[in-house]
Amino acid sequence: MPANAPDAPLDRKVPMIIGCALFMELLDATAVLTALTQIANDFGEASVRMNLIVSLYLLAAAIFIPISGWLAERFGPRRVFITAICLFMLCSLACALSASLLQLSLARFCQGASGALMVPVGQIILLRSTSKANLMRAMAFLTMPALLGPVLGPPLGGLLVTALSWHWIFLINLPIGLLGIVLVLRNVPAYGGLPQHNLDKVGFMLSSAALASLMLAFESLGHGQLLGGYWPAALLASGLVLGALYVCHARHSPAPLLNLSLLRIHTFGIVLLGGTVFRLGSASLPFLLVLLFQLGFGLSALHAGLLTFAGGAGALFIKFISVRLVRRFGFRRILVCNALVGAGCMALCGLLRPDTGLLLTLLLLFTGGVSRSLQMSTLGALGYADVSRELAGQASTLSAMSVQLGMSLAVCIAALLLGWIQRINGHSLPTLEDIGLTMAVVSLLSVLSGLIFSRLRQDSGQAVASG
Structure with missing residues (x-):
């Protein structure tokens, strides 16, 4: 029976394997931030120049995301996905062997180009191999390992830099990538491409x-x-x-290349707009929490990173009941109410102080992780509920583009707001009050996303939720 037949059982291995590839990419992207100071010292460069390592990665991702859907449709998604993993591994090795900032920057650019293909192409594979009825559960399994990347990245990066060297942040991708390739070859269907699909x-x-x-x-x-x-x-x-x-x-x-007519699909258009606005608020939280814990609480990078495990635990916990929640309450109610919960958690994080009980802090971070994880899984399933298989590649490319822009703009907005609040209050360095007020203001974006989601119909995504 075809995998996308209406009553075909969900093969959990496919979304988990794709999610592990995303885990590798997100782990690398977050872990490298903890190594910038050591890399600058080793290369004898000013710390401010280390921004090139991040900027060039983002630049490559922005350049190659638009073409990812076309490559998958032209050459077949599994072939492109495996190629992207191979290139990511080779670029990771090149990063580890770099002897200068120029070499590392070039390797990071190539790494960003290969990483840009993983998310949209992985989603295309998932949409082709999964029926509409199983899409919600598949998205839950896809995002489960992917959510661990940003959570494990900072503490793992700090541990590797402290115990070994910054080179191991890149070398750790090699065994993960090799395992991923083997699992993809064994479990992911080899869908054909479209030779006449012109660029x-x-x-x-x-x-x-x-x-x-x-x-x-x-x-x-x-x-x-x-x-x-x-x-x-x-x-x-x-x-x-x-x-x-x-x-x-x-x-x-x-x-x-980017089919903007897809935005006329009611659910896809609202999910893309509302999801982007939600990320503008939620994606800035890790950045602000690092400042809160390190500058406000005086914690080390490793201890601050360890606190974020509570959010990761919440993200994993909700995966086991997210499908039942959507079936019980529906996509519209979940997205609207959860946007408000996410906004509340972010605003309350701004009230945390060094003398706040550890249990209360962990509970708040856990709840925030639950909210963000549930929202991402729900958005991922609903966004493709009314998209045909023929348009899946183009829809995935648009979705990946909005995610990339939203997450980058989120940090920009948070940094600008924090700088303005800091200057208004006359502080040379951000204080607890400055960071807390920034969190409260940014949380309003999540509230705004709830208003956008309220435009969904009551029966939106019914075919997906009833699976």
Whole structure:
């Protein structure tokens, strides 16, 4: 029986395997942040220049995300997925063997390009191998290992840097990647490609240039460079102009690279907009929590990272009951109410103090992890509920693009707000009150996402929820 037949049982191995590849990418992206100081010392470079390691990774991801769906449709998603893992491993080895900042920066750019293919192509495989009825459960299993990456990244990175060296942050990807390739070859179906599927070259150049400009602008703004020159403003303006040119191009192209007509699908359009707004608030929480625990509480990087395990535990816990919750209450009610819960948890985190009981702190972080995890799984399933298999690749590319932009802009917004609040209060360094007020303001974005989700119909995603 085909895997996507209505009554086919869910093969948990496929979403778990894809999720493990995402785990590798997210683990690397977060763990490397803890090693920037040691890398700067080893290379004899100023710490401020280490931003290149992060910026070039994001730049490559922005450039290659638009083409990921086309590659999967043209050459087959499993082949592209395995190729992306292989390239990610080779680039990780190149990062570990780098002897200068230039070599490491080039290797990180290539690593970002290969990592950009994993999320959308992995989702295409999942959508092809899973029936609508099993989509909610599949998304839960997909995001389970992927959610552990950002949680384990900071403490694992701190441990590897302290006990061994920064090189092991990249070398650890090799055994994970090898295991992933073996499991993909054994368990993931080999869907064929479409030889006549031509590339929209103009659309690729416009969309990649627009995304790259916006990502670099957000990265610059997030590091407080808004008033440091015209460069971030020029990048932002360029990104908006190029994006507008792409929209004009897509309207007249018979086969645009990014199919914006998908936004007319009621559920997909609302999920994309509401999910992006929700991430603008929620994705900034790890950044703000690190500042809260290290600057406000005076904890070490390792101890601050260990506290985030509570959020990871909550994220894993809710996976086992998320499907039943959606079946009981429906997508619309879950998304609206959970957006408010997530906003409340973020605002309450801003009230934490060094003398707050450990149990209360862990409970709040656990609840926040539950909220974010449930929202991501629900959005992932509902977004594709009314998307046909033929359009799955294009929908996955649009979704990955919005996630990348949303998460980058989230840190930018949080950093800018914190800088403004800090200057208004006359503080040279962020204080507990500054960070707490920033969390409260950012949490309003999650409230706004709840208003967007309220536009969903009561029966939205019924075919998915009833599986």
